[in-house]
Amino acid sequence: MRRVTRLLTVAVILTATACRETPKPPVPPVKVPTAEARPAPSDELLLAAARIALPPPGITVANLPEPTSPGAVALTTFCAQCHDLPSPAMHSATDWPSVVRRMWLRMDRLPPALGIRALDEGARAQLLTYLMANALQVGGANLPPGVGRYEFMMVCSRCHALPDPRVHSPKDWLAVFSRMERNMERMLVVPVTPEETTRILTYLQSRAVAR
Secondary structure: OHHHHHHHHHHHHHHHHHHHHOOOOOOOOOOOOOOOOOOOHHHHHHHHHHOOOOOOOOOOHHHOOOOOOHHHHHHHHHHHHOOOOOOHHHOEOOOHHHHHHHHHHHHHHOOHHHOOOOOOHHHHHHHHHHHHHOOEOEOOOOOOOOOOHHHHHHHHOOOOOOEOHHHOOHHHHHHHHHHHHHHHHHOOOOOOOHHHHHHHHHHHHHHOOOO
16 A cells, blocks of 8 residues: 555656646747838938828829820829829929929939839920929919918918919819818928918908909
């Protein structure tokens, strides 16, 4: 009987020892981002700057003037490779040449691995002619005086040349300005204050042409 008791005691001790010595599954190491994996501060600044004032979404081919013309086809084929489709009225005829030259320079310098197609000289001429022909109608150097003129000049020139107040009716300006406010939010541009909104609309509607 004592022999059996000893054997049982030894068996219990061995089982307990085996349980304590059973190796636990390895815990995968926590991956900590290294300095090499993080973008450099200069790259972060460039990426943040590149997102500002891009064309806002919402423009489709159907919204373009003469959507089947060579210039419109070039706009949809090449410009929408990197950002949303811009409206020709986004800039004035004076501003478009410098804007497209900046875009062409960027396209020419992008790595081939990105697959971005650049325009040849013929397509560039067609695109620029189209954009300038359908550009924003500006108000010129001598805007009419009135309450809100200063706010109109300071706020609206953040993104484009100043439009002629006469290009829309008083009723239409309300819808146009609301669309511009949404665009400013999407383009990460500093938004207007309620006071600026009131004064700008007062100016535009008072100088608009009734229709």
